[in-house]
Amino acid sequence: MAKLIRLPNTDQRLVKQCLKGDAKAQREVYERYAAQMLSVCKRYLRSVEDAEEVLSNTFIKVFKKIDQYSGEGALGAWIRRIAVNEALNFMRYQKNLFVEMDTENHVEHSHSSFLEELNAEHLLLLIEELPVGYRTVFNLYAIEGYTHKEIGEMLNISDNTSKSQLSKARKQLQNRLEGDKLLYKEQ
Amino acid sequence: MKEKHSIDEFFKKGIEGHQVQPSDAVWAKIEAATQPQKKKKVAFILLLRAAVITILVGLSALVYFQNRPGNEVLNPDVIIQHQEGNIVHQDPTTTKGVSTSEPEKEKAKEPEKEPKSSKLKKTKTIPLMKQPMQKQMIYVEHIPEPSKEDEQDLIATEYGSKLNESYALNSPKAKSKAAPVRLKFKLSPAARPDYSGNKSSSEEGNESLRDKLYAYANTQFGNFKEGRPLELPKPEKKPQIEIGIPKIFTN
Structure with missing residues (x-):
């Protein structure tokens, strides 16, 4: 009981158990963060299959390198960083990152369900529609909170490229949102 | 430096906490990759x-x-030699006030020694059920010849019916304390109805057996007098199985 009181953060306890190779603790960490991380992966990769592969790679890495987790930040944030890195690695292996990113044809989703509010699903759909380069930079900068410098290093592009990709992404998203609102109003 | 764009915030807040449930295959893959030692342990x-x-x-x-x-x-033959070699008797008539219970003790003592020595020699033991019971029932008869006090002839014969008659036996130990006793053994194998017919009928076979038994009995008695452990007869011609006879049968 004293141990429980000393460890108010259950994540920390789970990490300790994971360090001992406790399979139950690993399972609990997975249960706690898998769905969240799959959402992150899916934002980068579009296809559920790819996202799930990245997700499994992420957790394999998490459990193998759990000793490198300092315990300072939240466990979720640490796992999320690994997930993002894994997603970027996956995209690099797919060799579809920033190849003719501006001219890439992106999938146009039908917008038949605008009666529903602009919920998370819908917003994700809008992000998903972005070309891969726009989307990656937007995800990293706007959602994950990396700086342009960091993004440039991660994606092996210049800061300016990152900035221009971001502004283009914003523009497209803005247009989509306004178009949706317009559609919604007309209805 | 980092500008907070409204649309960024809008999206960030909008998708916050969004979750997509992964399929079971994902965990299976993770489990397979992270816990291979467990399977190895189970296999081990x-x-x-x-x-x-x-x-x-x-x-x-x-x-x-x-x-x-x-x-x-x-x-x-081996069984016979075992039996006769171990049982050393003295004439009942020459016993001087020695109780009859003593030889019986002697009898009980000596078979105890035999299994021990047979163990030492690493002889094979035959399961009780497989031992030919009748062939091991060997009885020794003593025919007194009181010509000299210290010299007697013993005739070993085998038969089943006279077991209860003749065994008021004397311990040679009792005598050897007082004076060295020289005993002469004359072992004559009598007709053995229980044995295979060809052996008992042939005279030569009996003769050689008698000589063997005589020599053996001498050595055994010498051993016995000097307190040495009794020896089992050694097979001469061919390797023979030596059987440790259980106590219940020798008594």
């Missing part, structure tokens, strides 16, 4: 169990087959 334990069972079965089989007589045929 299984292997260990199999090995232990194999060893146990092998050992028990070894013990079982070692205790079986196998293809070797029991030689009745």
Whole structure:
């Protein structure tokens, strides 16, 4: 009981158990963060299959390198960083990152369900529609909170490229949102 | 430096906490990659169990087959020599006030020694059920010849019916304390109805057996007088099975 009181953060306890190779603790960490991380992966990769592969790679890495987790930040944030890195690695292996990113044809989703509010699903759909380069930079900068410098290093592009990709992404998203609102109003 | 764009915030807040449930295959993949040692351990334990069972079965089989007589045929001669060699008797008439219970003790003592010596020689023991009971029933008769006090002839014969008549035996130890006793043994194998017919009928076979028994009895008695352990007869011609006869049969 004293141990429980000393460890108010259950994540920390789970990490300790994971360090001992406790399979139950690993399972609990997975249960706690898998769905969240799959959402992150899916934002980068579009296809559920790819996202799930990245997700499994992420957790394999998490459990193998759990000793490198300092315990300072939240466990979720640490796992999320690994997930993002894994997603970027996956995209690099797919060799579809920033190849003719501006001219890439992106999938146009039908917008038949605008009666529903602009919920998370819908917003994700809008992000998903972005070309891969726009989307990656937007995800990293706007959602994950990396700086342009960091993004440039991660994606092996210049800061300016990152900035221009971001502004283009914003523009497209803005247009989509306004178009949706317009559609919604007309209805 | 980092500008907070409204649309960024809008999206960030909008998708916050969004979750997509992964399929079960994801965890299976993770489990397979992160916990391979567990499977190896299980496999190792299984292997260990199999090995232990194999060893146990092998050992028990070894013990079982070692205790079986196998293809070797029991030689009745060996049994006779065992019996006669171990039982040393003295004439009942020359006993001077020695109680009859003493020889019986002697009798009980001596068969005890035999299994020990047979163990030392690593002889094969035959399971009780497989021992030919009748062939081991050997009785020794004493025919007194009181020509000298210290010299007697003993005739060993075998028969089943006269067992209860003639065994008021004397311990040679009691005598050897007082004065060195010289005993002369004359062992004559009588008709052996229980044995195979060709052996008992042939005179030569009897003669050689008599000589053997005589020599053997002498050495045994010498051993007995000097307190040395009795010896089992050694097979001369062919390797023979030596059988440790259980106490209940020798009594």
